[in-house]
Amino acid sequence: MKKRLLVTRRLPEETHARAMRDYDAVLNAEDRPYSTDDLVALSSQFDAYLVCLTEKLPTTAIERLSPRLRVISTFSVGYEHVDVGAARAKGIPVGNAPNGVTIATAEIAMLLILGAARRAPEGERLIAQRQWSGWAPMALLGRRLNGKRLGIYGYGKIGQAVARRARAFDMEIHYHSRTRRPPAEEQGAIYHATLESLMASSDVLSIHAPSSPQTRHSINARTLAHLPRGALVVNTARGDLVADDDLIAALGSGQVGYAGLDVFEGEPNHHPGYLGLDNAMLLPHMGTSAIEARIEMGNEALDNIDAHFAGKPLPHGVN
Numbered sequence: 425m426k427k428r429l430l431v432t433r434r435l436p437e438e439t440h441a442r443a444m445r446d447y448d449a450v451l452n453a454e455d456r457p458y459s460t461d462d463l464v465a466l467s468s469q470f471d472a473y474l475v476c477l478t479e480k481l482p483t484t485a486i487e488r489l490s491p492r493l494r495v496i497s498t499f500s501v502g503y504e505h506v507d508v509g510a511a512r513a514k515g516i517p518v519g520n521a522p523n524g525v526t527i528a529t530a531e532i533a534m535l536l537i538l539g540a541a542r543r544a545p546e547g548e549r550l551i552a553q554r555q556w557s558g559w560a561p562m563a564l565l566g567r568r569l570n571g572k573r574l575g576i577y578g579y580g581k582i583g584q585a586v587a588r589r590a591r592a593f594d595m596e597i598h599y600h601s602r603t604r605r606p607p608a609e610e611q612g613a614i615y616h617a618t619l620e621s622l623m624a625s626s627d628v629l630s631i632h633a634p635s636s637p638q639t640r641h642s643i644n645a646r647t648l649a650h651l652p653r654g655a656l657v658v659n660t661a662r663g664d665l666v667a668d669d670d671l672i673a674a675l676g677s678g679q680v681g682y683a684g685l686d687v688f689e690g691e692p693n694h695h696p697g698y699l700g701l702d703n704a705m706l707l708p709h710m711g712t713s714a715i716e717a718r719i720e721m722g723n724e725a726l727d728n729i730d731a732h733f734a735g736k737p738l739p740h741g742v743n
């Protein structure tokens with residue numbers, strides 16, 4: 425008999441078709457939200473959950489899950505919305521989708537880097553608000569990227585994909601991660617043992633570290649003070665890495681010249697202070713919003729569930 429699978433959000437047709445082929449799958453074509461309590465209550469009816477980052481499963485929820493639920497796979501590389509330690513303690517393997525997101529997220533990081541460096545949001549507003557009076561030599565002057573130092577905070581797959589793209593713009597790559605990467609991954613990038621040292625060497629800072637208690641608000645008034653004045657800050661990782669009040673103050677004072685943000689703490693809410701700023705380019709968490717990425721993410725998430733029911737370790741297990 426097919427295992428019963430709950431897919432909590434509307435996903436690509438390809439993912440739906442595979443889920444329906446291999447499981448007794450309940451899809452969510454209307455994309456209505458499932459609350460944590462819904463997921464606890466429904467767990468006695470399902471063997472597997474394919475969740476997204478919008479579904480929160482903290483310790484208290486994991487502890488109340490029915491013993492029927494045997495595996496959880498998330499349609500995301502980030503898995504901070506599931507308490508993976510509590511799941512492990514309960515014998516529930518958790519997997520993520522770590523590869524399909526890489527190129528799409530790196531592309532959005534480049535979009536934000538370019539948009540911030542060349543003041544694209546201000547230009548767009550000028551036209552949208554019918555304020556453009558014509559070409560002028562000194563209007564909307566930004567800065568070129570060539571020869572600038574790109575500081576990559578978190579040098580995993582996405583950080584390295586951003587580095588590859590930025591090299592084509594003749595940027596000099598610096599990075600900070602918990603451990604130094606082997607030369608094949610560094611590709612000449614300059615390692616910094618501390619975030620502060622990285623920030624002191626970044627004309628553009630691009631954030632790619634995971635959300636964790638250690639990284640939460642690591643971009644704050646103290647660390648922002650290490651940036652060269654007027655540096656750009658781009659975040660396509662998680663909003664809670666940034667202390668919003670501090671970044672907004674730095675954007676106001678000119679310590680940070682421009683921010684490009686795709687993610688926000690507490691999203692879809694975001695700090696209202698960003699809205700009043702000319703020097704911020706804001707996107708609604710679109711990093712992985714490319715159909716190719718979504719299809720790969722669906723396959724990776726389903727691969728985890730398939731492997732579990734085949735008695736194998738999850739290919740993308742995180743606990």
Ligand code: DGY
Nearest residue numbers: 499500501502525712
């Ligand atoms: C992820 O995969 O964690 C992304 O943030 C989803 O867009």
